[in-house]
Amino acid sequence: MSKRLGLQTIVFQQAPRIASCSTIAGPKEGEGNFGSYIDKLVDDPMMGQLTPEKAERMMLYLACQDALAKAALTEDDVHFFVGGDLLNQIISSSYCARDLGIPFLGIYGACSSIVEGLGLGSLIVDGDYADSVLVATSSHYQASERQFRYPVELNIQHRKSNQWTVTGAAAAVLSKSGTGPKITAATFGRVLDYGIKSPNDMGAAMAPAAADTLCRHFADTGKTPGDYDLILTGDLAAVGQKLFVQLVKEAGYTLGSKHMDVGASMYKPTQQVGAGGSGCACSAIGILGYVVKEMLQGNLRRVLAMATGALFSPVSTQQGDSIAGIAHAVVIEA
Amino acid sequence: MSKRLGLQTIVFQQAPRIASCSTIAGPKEGEGNFGSYIDKLVDDPMMGQLTPEKAERMMLYLACQDALAKAALTEDDVHFFVGGDLLNQIISSSYCARDLGIPFLGIYGACSSIVEGLGLGSLIVDGDYADSVLVATSSHYQASERQFRYPVELNIQHRKSNQWTVTGAAAAVLSKSGTGPKITAATFGRVLDYGIKSPNDMGAAMAPAAADTLCRHFADTGKTPGDYDLILTGDLAAVGQKLFVQLVKEAGYTLGSKHMDVGASMYKPTQQVGAGGSGCACSAIGILGYVVKEMLQGNLRRVLAMATGALFSPVSTQQGDSIAGIAHAVVIEA
Numbered sequence: 001m002s003k004r005l006g007l008q009t010i011v012f013q014q015a016p017r018i019a020s021c022s023t024i025a026g027p028k029e030g031e032g033n034f035g036s037y038i039d040k041l042v043d044d045p046m047m048g049q050l051t052p053e054k055a056e057r058m059m060l061y062l063a064c065q066d067a068l069a070k071a072a073l074t075e076d077d078v079h080f081f082v083g084g085d086l087l088n089q090i091i092s093s094s095y096c097a098r099d100l101g102i103p104f105l106g107i108y109g110a111c112s113s114i115v116e117g118l119g120l121g122s123l124i125v126d127g128d129y130a131d132s133v134l135v136a137t138s139s140h141y142q143a144s145e146r147q148f149r150y151p152v153e154l155n156i157q158h159r160k161s162n163q164w165t166v167t168g169a170a171a172a173v174l175s176k177s178g179t180g181p182k183i184t185a186a187t188f189g190r191v192l193d194y195g196i197k198s199p200n201d202m203g204a205a206m207a208p209a210a211a212d213t214l215c216r217h218f219a220d221t222g223k224t225p226g227d228y229d230l231i232l233t234g235d236l237a238a239v240g241q242k243l244f245v246q247l248v249k250e251a252g253y254t255l256g257s258k259h260m261d262v263g264a265s266m267y268k269p270t271q272q273v274g275a276g277g278s279g280c281a282c283s284a285i286g287i288l289g290y291v292v293k294e295m296l297q298g299n300l301r302r303v304l305a306m307a308t309g310a311l312f313s314p315v316s317t318q319q320g321d322s323i324a325g326i327a328h329a330v331v332i333e334a
Numbered sequence: 335m336s337k338r339l340g341l342q343t344i345v346f347q348q349a350p351r352i353a354s355c356s357t358i359a360g361p362k363e364g365e366g367n368f369g370s371y372i373d374k375l376v377d378d379p380m381m382g383q384l385t386p387e388k389a390e391r392m393m394l395y396l397a398c399q400d401a402l403a404k405a406a407l408t409e410d411d412v413h414f415f416v417g418g419d420l421l422n423q424i425i426s427s428s429y430c431a432r433d434l435g436i437p438f439l440g441i442y443g444a445c446s447s448i449v450e451g452l453g454l455g456s457l458i459v460d461g462d463y464a465d466s467v468l469v470a471t472s473s474h475y476q477a478s479e480r481q482f483r484y485p486v487e488l489n490i491q492h493r494k495s496n497q498w499t500v501t502g503a504a505a506a507v508l509s510k511s512g513t514g515p516k517i518t519a520a521t522f523g524r525v526l527d528y529g530i531k532s533p534n535d536m537g538a539a540m541a542p543a544a545a546d547t548l549c550r551h552f553a554d555t556g557k558t559p560g561d562y563d564l565i566l567t568g569d570l571a572a573v574g575q576k577l578f579v580q581l582v583k584e585a586g587y588t589l590g591s592k593h594m595d596v597g598a599s600m601y602k603p604t605q606q607v608g609a610g611g612s613g614c615a616c617s618a619i620g621i622l623g624y625v626v627k628e629m630l631q632g633n634l635r636r637v638l639a640m641a642t643g644a645l646f647s648p649v650s651t652q653q654g655d656s657i658a659g660i661a662h663a664v665v666i667e668a
Contacts, residue, residue, distance in 0.1 A: 003462050004413070008437050010463050051653055079338070080522065087647070088422040090442045091655075094645035098525035098658045103342050105450065105522065106645075106660075108424045108440040116439065120454075127461030128337050129344050147649075188414065188439065191432035311428035311440075313421070315481075319385055321425075324432045326440075 003126075006220025008187050008213075015182040016125035018332070019132070019175035020070035021288040022063045025168030025281065028141075032267040032277075037289040038168070039066065045141070045167045052142035057092045059169040060085070060138035061099055067134065067171035071178075078102050078173065079130035082121050084113035085138050085280050086165075087147060092138050102134060110309030111206075111235050112189070113137045114170065114284035115328040118305075119186035121174045122330065136171035139279030148199060148314060161201040161239045163263060163278035164271075170284035172292075181295045185331040187220065189213040191311060193324040199317050203240020203263070203275055206308035209325035210236060211247035213306060217329050218253060225258045229300045232291060233327075234283025234307035235263030237276030262286030283307035287332070295334045303332045337460075340554025342521050342547075349516040350459035352666070353407075353466070353509040355622040356400035358393050359502030359615065362475075366601040366611075371623035372502070373400065379475070379501045386476035391426045393503040394419070394472035395433055401468065401505035405512075412436050412507065413464035416455045418447035419472050419614050420499075421481060426472050436468060444643030445540075445569050446523070447471045448504065448618035449662040452639075453520035455508045456664065470505035473613030482533060482648060495535040495573045497597060498607035504618035506626075515629045519665040521554065523547040525645060527658040533651050537574020537597070537609055540642035543659035544570060545581035547640060551663050552587060559592045563634045566625060567661075568617025568641035569597030571610030596620030617641035621666070629668040637666045 005011050023038045026045035030038065040062070047055040060083070068074065081100055083093035084107035097104035109116040114137045121133035142152050144165040150156045174183065192212055196205040210233050218224060225231060236244050241261040248255055262285070266277030287305045294300040312323040339345050357372045360379035364372065374396070381389040394417075402408065415434055417427035418441035431438035443450040448471045455467035476486050478499035484490045508517065526546055530539040544567050552558060559565060570578050575595040582589060596619070600611030621639045628634040640663040646655065 002465070004464070008413075053649055053653060079342075084440075084442065086423075088649060089420075089444065089645065089647040091645070091647050091650045094525060094658060094660075095650070095655065097660075098527050098645075101524055103522040104525050104660060105454065106418075106442040108418065108442045110423065120439065123461065123463055124457065127457065127463070129457055129461070130338070131336070188437040190435055191428060191438050193432050311423065311425070311432075313423040313425050315387055315422060316425045316429070319387060321429065324428060326428075326431075326438060 008216045009185055009220035011185050012122055012126040014126050015184045016122045016174040017178040017182055018180040018292060019173045019178040020067050021172040021292055022066035023170045023285050023289040024059050024063045029166055029168055033265050034285055034290055037293050052140045056138050056140035056143050057095050060092050060096045060136055063169040063171040064100060064134060064136050067173050071173040073132060075100050075102050078132045078134045080105055080124060080133045082107060082117045082133060082135045084108050086144055109326060110311055111278055111280050111283060112307040112309030112326050112328050113280045115307035115330055118330050119188060119328055122183040122186060125174050125176055132173055132175045134173055137280040137284050138169035139165050139281040141165045141167045144279060158274045159200050160274055162274035163202060163237045163276055164273035165279035166277045166282040168281035168285055170281060170288040172288050181292055182333050183330050184333050187213055187217040187329040189327045191324045191326045193322050195322045197322050202310040203237045204243055205310050205323035206325035207236055207240045207243035210244050210306055210308045210327040213327040213329050214248055215251045225253055225255050228302050228304045230303045231255055231259045232286055232303060232305045233261045235278040236261045236308060237263035239275045301334045305330050305332055342550045343519055343554035345519045346456055346460040348460050349518045350456045350508040351512040351516055352514040352626060353507045353512040354401050354404035355506040355626055356397045357504045357619050357623040358397045363500055363502055367599050368619055368624055371627050386474045390472050390474035390477050391429050394426050394430045394470055397503040397505040398434060398468060398470050401507050405507040407466060409434050409436050412466045412468045414439055414458060414467045416441060416451045416467055416469045418442050420478055443660060444645055445612060445614050445617060446641040446643030446660050446662050447614045449641035449664055452664050453522060453662055456517040456520060459508050459510055466507055466509045468507055471614040471618050472503035473499050473615040475499045475501045478613060492608045493534050494608055496608035497536060497571045497610055497612035499613035500611045500616040502615035502619055504615060504622040506622050515626055516667050517664050518667050521547055521551040521663040523661040525658045525660050527656050529656045531656050536644040537571045538577055539644050539657035540659035541570055541574045541577035544578045544640055544642045544661040547661040547663050548582055549585045559587055559589050562636050562638045564637045565589055565593045566620055566637060566639045567595045569612040570595045570642060571597035573609045635668045639664050639666055
């Protein structure tokens with residue numbers, strides 16, 4: 001019997017629980033709007049390491065260990081580690097998988113990775129292929145800047161449309177049983193490309209995919225914005241979220257105060273981050289930090305959590321390719 | 335009811351069919367030992383494109399289109415595209431997903447990607463989450479050389495332990511119904527690291543993971559080498575396969591003539607490729623070209639197909655990290 005609804009949505013009949021989650025981030029994120037929702041704030045974004053790549057990896061591993069501990073599980077109890085990150089060859093996740101020793105499914109969806117992972121992990125648990133799955137992702141401002149744009153030391157002037165990669169990591173254990181919030185559905189997205197070519201304007205590149213996935217979700221399920229307490233997008237930030245809201249409106253849905261973009265909300269205006277936050281950890285902290293904690297406190301009941309990814313590399317940009325976008329969504333219910 | 339067997343193996347109760355597959359490769363692969371098993375051989379590895387990255391992407395798209403056509407399906411009939419490749423941010427797969435318009439699950443397992451994809455795609459079909467899933471991967475000698483090692487134009491001398499990245503792509507449609515070979519089980523691997531640091535010796539870095547996954551598969555299922563007509567590894571090549579066979583022997587299993595490594599067998603000795611072939615397309619052509627065609631001709635009945643990936647990046651190498659390895663396995667039955 002198919003578990004599909006409409007063109008792109010999957011309904012989980014044995015909806016997996018978010019048994020535990022853990023978030024970690026640096027001082028800039030601590031000073032931002034979600035500081036109180038982050039489990040562990042570190043003073044040193046370099047984590048005492050020589051390179052930002054190694055610092056990112058350490059944050060990811062710590063978040064994974066903390067999520068396991070909170071779920072009272074060891075690595076041997078978890079059947080899959082589903083992880084991905086922004087760094088070339090997803091080295092943060094790969095080396096973390098080595099240190100964890102859990103069978104590894106490496107994924108890449110750029111900043112959409114957390115929801116690709118939560119959706120895939122839910123499918124694996126819902127389908128009885130695992131009792132528990134660990135899902136995690138990470139990003140680091142310095143590691144991302146020097147990989148995608150310029151080394152931080154060059155002190156390049158940011159544009160208003162630039163986004164600031166969140167330094168942090170987040171992990172969740174999905175399980176068959178428990179009392180945490182449930183993941184009840186997933187809408188996996190298509191890749192859309194509206195021809196945006198500037199790596200300094202990723203929000204605009206991702207907005208069409210976010211609008212597409214949201215409209216597909218509504219069409220598949222018959223739901224409307226009124227069915228959700230919150231419709232979260234990951235890191236469209238100030239420029240991208242305006243386009244997103246406009247595209248969704250043109251498709252016949254008014255989101256109003258139901259919508260929040262984590263990237264646009266991550267930092268305070270005084271923090272000078274251009275259009276807002278981005279990176280795998282941005283949406284991951286929004287979902288596994290803010291949404292889950294607000295649910296556990298009874299302030300949110302039903303959330304559509306989307307994360308968006310900009311699919312490109314410095315090589316593709318240099319070769320004249322435009323930046324494609326993707327967005328995945330999961331429904332989280334208290 | 336759990337569909338797990340032992341620690342790492344999943345048994346597919348509604349074993350998905352390989353409804354169709356397609357392989358494409360360049361002239362060097364055409365002159366090699368698997369030339370007659372490759373569906374489309376092209377004279378120009380650059381595919382008339384200005385860059386090898388764009389050539390790789392075109393090969394991947396052509397393989398996907400051909401697999402869909404052979405299965406008599408359009409993009410709208412396929413519920414997921416599961417794809418990954420070696421290039422930073424898996425741009426070959428991402429842009430191919432854009433051109434296909436099928437909901438996309440991006441994966442990264444380096445050269446193990448085809449089996450990560452076949453295993454994951456089988457799980458999705460077996461679990462009734464999709465009627466059909468398209469799985470594909472690609473690699474390109476020039477694109478890989480200049481990303482991981484040196485631009486081809488530098489004319490760097492290869493060592494004997496170096497491997498030659500296969501230029502090509504392969505795609506398969508997995509479906510609930512049909513008459514093609516079935517994927518009956520999958521063993522997803524852990525990441526192992528024996529401390530190998532040379533990016534010129536990836537076979538040695540991947541061999542421990544291959545041995546680990548094979549031994550786990552045997553332990554989980556109670557099977558032995560005698561239960562299979564062929565035990566295939568992806569791209570350990572000459573150096574890595576010796577270590578693999580030795581490690582497996584130390585664990586109590588003698589493979590003998592049951593074992594074939596695609597990388598070691600891809601090219602002829604006269605082709606001067608160091609230790610042999612590698613790249614995502616190497617194992618993919620071995621599995622979706624050689625194995626599937628031999629099964630359809632009645633020459634193979636039961637194959638354990640493994641693909642191995644070396645998890646590292648030039649950045650991790652420069653920062654002193656060793657190269658971790660992963661291996662995934664699927665059981666394919668006629």
